[in-house]
Amino acid sequence: MRDAEREEVVECHDESNDEGEVVSLCSFYTGSGVFGLDTRKICEVLGERDVHRVPMAPVFIAGVVPYRGDVLTAVNFRALLGMCEQTEKSCVLVLEDDDAGERFGLVVDAVGGVVTMSREMLEANPCTLEPRETWLFDGAYKLRTGLMVQLDPLRLHPSRLAETGLFRQRINGGTDASTDRR
Amino acid sequence: MPDKGDVDDLTKEFIAESQEGLDRMERGLTELETRPEDGELVGEIFRVVHTIKGTTGFLGFDRLEKLAHAGEHLLSALRDGKVAVTTELISGLLSLMDGLRAILVLIEETGGEGARFSDEDGALIAELALLKGQTPGTGGSPEPGNAEVRQVAEAGTVAIPISPSTSGGLSDKTLRIDVSVLNRMMNLVGELVLTRNQMLQSGLAEASFPELARRLDSVTADLRETVMQARMQPVGNLFGKFPRMVRDLARTCGRSVRMEFTGQDTGLDKSLLEAIKDPLTHAVRNAVDHGIEAPGARILAGKAAEGCLRLKAFHQSGSVVIEVSDDGAGIGLERVLAKAVERRLVTAEQAATMSEREALQLIFLPGFSTAAAVTTVSGRGVGMDVVRANVERVGGSVEVESRLGVGTTLRMRVPLTLAIVPSLVVRSGGQSFALPQSALVELVDLPTHDIAQMVQQIGSAEVYRLRESLLPMVWLDRLLGLPPCETATQQGHYLAVLEAEGCRYGLVVDDLVSPEEIVVKPLSGVLREIGVFAGATVLGNGTLALIVDVGGTAARAGVKPVEEEMVELKTIEATTEKVREISLLVFEDRSRERTALPLSVVERIESVPIRQIEYAGGRAMLQYGGELLPLRDEGGVLVEMKAGQEHAVVTVLICGGVDGERKLRFGMVVRKVLDVTEGALLEGDRAVNGMDLALVKERVTVVHSESEQSKTAGWREVA
Numbered sequence: 053m054r055d056a057e058r059e060e061v062v063e064c065h066d067e068s069n070d071e072g073e074v075v076s077l078c079s080f081y082t083g084s085g086v087f088g089l090d091t092r093k094i095c096e097v098l099g100e101r102d103v104h105r106v107p108m109a110p111v112f113i114a115g116v117v118p119y120r121g122d123v124l125t126a127v128n129f130r131a132l133l134g135m136c137e138q139t140e141k142s143c144v145l146v147l148e149d150d151d152a153g154e155r156f157g158l159v160v161d162a163v164g165g166v167v168t169m170s171r172e173m174l175e176a177n178p179c180t181l182e183p184r185e186t187w188l189f190d191g192a193y194k195l196r197t198g199l200m201v202q203l204d205p206l207r208l209h210p211s212r213l214a215e216t217g218l219f220r221q222r223i224n225g226g227t228d229a230s231t232d233r234r
Numbered sequence: 235m236p237d238k239g240d241v242d243d244l245t246k247e248f249i250a251e252s253q254e255g256l257d258r259m260e261r262g263l264t265e266l267e268t269r270p271e272d273g274e275l276v277g278e279i280f281r282v283v284h285t286i287k288g289t290t291g292f293l294g295f296d297r298l299e300k301l302a303h304a305g306e307h308l309l310s311a312l313r314d315g316k317v318a319v320t321t322e323l324i325s326g327l328l329s330l331m332d333g334l335r336a337i338l339v340l341i342e343e344t345g346g347e348g349a350r351f352s353d354e355d356g357a358l359i360a361e362l363a364l365l366k367g368q369t370p371g372t373g374g375s376p377e378p379g380n381a382e383v384r385q386v387a388e389a390g391t392v393a394i395p396i397s398p399s400t401s402g403g404l405s406d407k408t409l410r411i412d413v414s415v416l417n418r419m420m421n422l423v424g425e426l427v428l429t430r431n432q433m434l435q436s437g438l439a440e441a442s443f444p445e446l447a448r449r450l451d452s453v454t455a456d457l458r459e460t461v462m463q464a465r466m467q468p469v470g471n472l473f474g475k476f477p478r479m480v481r482d483l484a485r486t487c488g489r490s491v492r493m494e495f496t497g498q499d500t501g502l503d504k505s506l507l508e509a510i511k512d513p514l515t516h517a518v519r520n521a522v523d524h525g526i527e528a529p530g531a532r533i534l535a536g537k538a539a540e541g542c543l544r545l546k547a548f549h550q551s552g553s554v555v556i557e558v559s560d561d562g563a564g565i566g567l568e569r570v571l572a573k574a575v576e577r578r579l580v581t582a583e584q585a586a587t588m589s590e591r592e593a594l595q596l597i598f599l600p601g602f603s604t605a606a607a608v609t610t611v612s613g614r615g616v617g618m619d620v621v622r623a624n625v626e627r628v629g630g631s632v633e634v635e636s637r638l639g640v641g642t643t644l645r646m647r648v649p650l651t652l653a654i655v656p657s658l659v660v661r662s663g664g665q666s667f668a669l670p671q672s673a674l675v676e677l678v679d680l681p682t683h684d685i686a687q688m689v690q691q692i693g694s695a696e697v698y699r700l701r702e703s704l705l706p707m708v709w710l711d712r713l714l715g716l717p718p719c720e721t722a723t724q725q726g727h728y729l730a731v732l733e734a735e736g737c738r739y740g741l742v743v744d745d746l747v748s749p750e751e752i753v754v755k756p757l758s759g760v761l762r763e764i765g766v767f768a769g770a771t772v773l774g775n776g777t778l779a780l781i782v783d784v785g786g787t788a789a790r791a792g793v794k795p796v797e798e799e800m801v802e803l804k805t806i807e808a809t810t811e812k813v814r815e816i817s818l819l820v821f822e823d824r825s826r827e828r829t830a831l832p833l834s835v836v837e838r839i840e841s842v843p844i845r846q847i848e849y850a851g852g853r854a855m856l857q858y859g860g861e862l863l864p865l866r867d868e869g870g871v872l873v874e875m876k877a878g879q880e881h882a883v884v885t886v887l888i889c890g891g892v893d894g895e896r897k898l899r900f901g902m903v904v905r906k907v908l909d910v911t912e913g914a915l916l917e918g919d920r921a922v923n924g925m926d927l928a929l930v931k932e933r934v935t936v937v938h939s940e941s942e943q944s945k946t947a948g949w950r951e952v953a
Binding site: 104105106107108109110113116117118121122123124125154156210211213214 | 663665714715716755756757758759760761763764766767769770771772777778780
């Protein structure tokens with residue numbers, strides 16, 4: 053299924069090439085969803101890394117990773133979506149917050165590739181979305197096989213996530229499995 | 235004219251330069267007060283103001299120029315000897331300096347010099363003009379200018395706590411570095427690049443690889459040292475701010491104070507310098523307000539009317555010590571104790587049994603202040619506890635010494651740098667953690683079979699009985715919610731006795747890994763909020779370890795800086811003190827005989843392969859740290875070992891003693907180190923073979939005393 057999506061993404065890339073206003077996104081997968089992040093905000097894709105767990109950290113923090121002489125805090129994207137922990141190794145993206153001048157990590161299941169999308173393809177968040185997701189998601193691009201959800205990199209910053217208080221608790225623990233549609 | 239909110243490079247440079255100039259002026263002005271005849275000083279101050287005036291005209295800051303111009307006029311009159319140095323004049327010049335500084339800050343923040351406060355300048359300029367026209371010696375007559383000056387001076391003192399933070403904007407972000415240091419850094423970076431290239435080309439298998447690794451090691455060490463050197467700032471930069479502050483303070487408090495500085499060249503990491511600024515300011519303020527008495531009282535006490543405040547900085551065993559001492563009234567012990575009892579910090583019984591030193595440390599307790607009246611300067615109960623907390627936050631310590639009627643000395647000890655911290659790496663719940671050595675008091679082994687008898691329970695709390703005091707125990711894995719480690723449960727745990735912010739507790743960990751010099755990496759805000767970790771570090775094997783915040787962990791575990799407990803401990807010490815208890819290192823040299831050395835004499839315990847021990851003239855010697863140490867082998871351990879194994883390892887205690895002005899060291903070969911414990915010397919038994927005997931845990935133990943060391947010394951000189 054994942055391979056099919058990837059092809060789809062590449063197709064879109066071709067279509068939108070000659071459009072006027074385009075954005076370049078890095079696609080990645082978590083659970084059954086496809087997500088996209090503006091490539092300008094991504095410093096590096098680290099690939100599979102061991103994330104050092106930090107005891108007593110908020111649930112949405114996966115841990116810390118060493119990166120170019122710094123120790124970055126990594127956000128667990130699965131936890132943000134209310135999914136259970138993944139046992140396999142996962143991919144780490146390094147994002148940069150220009151305002152705070154601080155870098156942080158994002159732990160996702162797998163990274164797809166770079167795609168260019170036309171802004172016209174962007175649909176706003178549906179009004180029925182849960183508050184947590186409304187906060188995270190920044191609309192979605194229509195692909196032929198489904199949707200690619202655009203994320204706002206600034207909102208993924210650990211301290212912003214902590215400020216909102218939306219993610220402080222594991223979201224009604226029991227429903228974890230059901231949200232994970234895989 | 236630069237745009238609003240945007241400061242161009244030229245202006246930035248001008249601001250930084252002018253701030254530095256004003257710092258020089260500040261120092262100069264306070265010095266001028268003590269040496270009014272010094273023409274050179276006046277010249278220097280004049281030049282600072284003149285430079286500012288010249289440059290502002292060029293940059294187009296009219297308001298600044300006007301003020302500087304007024305100041306320049308006054309200063310040139312002073313230089314030509316038309317006006318004499320008076321307290322009012324100095325105050326006027328200081329407020330001129332404040333005015334200039336305020337405008338500079340405004341320019342730095344907004345890009346413009348602001349027209350809103352222009353009236354205020356007018357008053358200041360008028361005042362300066364008045365001072366210039368004023369004939370010396372008429373300070374007594376009530377002129378409007380005079381009153382204004384006092385007002386300005388008072389306003390200045392109120393602004394002191396604020397001004398360092400506001401004026402520090404740009405100059406804190408820039409740092410002056412010697413070009414030669416920068417060149418050396420660049421050279422080393424070049425070397426680093428070359429080594430990397432060679433490493434990439436050679437590959438792991440090549441024979442030259444170890445050589446390259448060694449080179450990389452030395453380049454890294456050099457580079458680290460150079461960068462550290464570049465970050466070092468003389469303490470004098472910080473001291474320079476005090477004369478002005480002390481002067482203003484002394485005037486508001488009605489004191490007469492002279493300042494003395496020593497060791498201004500002592501280097502300290504820039505970030506640390508920032509960190510100790512507030513505690514030091516507080517200490518100086520305290521010394522002037524509480525320490526030094528009013529001139530009248532001083533004369534009555536038979537001292538000079540002018541008090542003396544000394545700031546001293548020096549290096550001592552890998553840390554920098556900063557002392558603030560005054561020759562004031564000292565701290566009244568009775569008052570301290572009475573206050574402590576009144577504030578219910580200790581009970582009356584405890585107070586009665588306290589020694590002088592312990593009582594003095596009470597002033598560091600939260601909510602303690604002996605000031606009879608709350609003044610504007612200090613005495614609001616927020617005080618020494620904050621000083622202590624601030625210094626301890628950067629891994630330092632504070633202590634106070636005082637003699638009633640003679641003076642008080644506050645001593646701060648801070649590490650040279652924050653970035654690299656010696657620490658002990660431990661494991662708990664399957665993760666590595668680093669404990670800063672500065673907080674580590676001692677380590678205790680807790681084998682599984684002994685754990686039941688060593689650990690006692692009070693309700694649900696576990697305590698460890700460490701030499702007659704009960705130590706609260708904190709299990710690191712349980713505290714952090716980590717799964718307990720299976721092997722540790724079988725093999726036993728270790729107890730790290732930690733002390734920070736007045737809390738003393740035992741942290742139970744699964745295993746000790748190694749002592750390591752770690753590079754501290756800050757954690758992001760979210761993780762700092764947990765309050766248990768001070769940072770993270772990358773260990774030698776490439777894995778990460780979290781650095782335990784010793785104070786934060788105590789707070790999280792509910793360990794409070796319970797002074798009662800400390801006092802209890804101290805009362806025990808106090809009662810036993812009469813029997814002269816000292817810390818002893820107990821070991822076995824002759825078989826079955828327990829021997830001890832005062833712990834203060836033992837520098838290190840080393841395991842030495844027997845092959846390394848050399849003989850000269852029938853005496854055993856050990857080359858140790860570039861020094862030849864004579865070895866004492868009373869139990870014949872060496873002879874016994876020699877016959878047995880070639881590859882054996884013996885335990886050598888490296889002992890140091892001071893004999894007169896010479897420092898003497900020797901090694902003592904022992905069979906086994908047994909314990910570190912308190913012991914009472916048996917006074918009556920001195921005669922037994924010229925040796926001291928002690929009762930250690932109810933067992934007779936021979937103590938090598940100081941007299942024996944000097945015997946060794948004599949023997950060494952013959953050898």
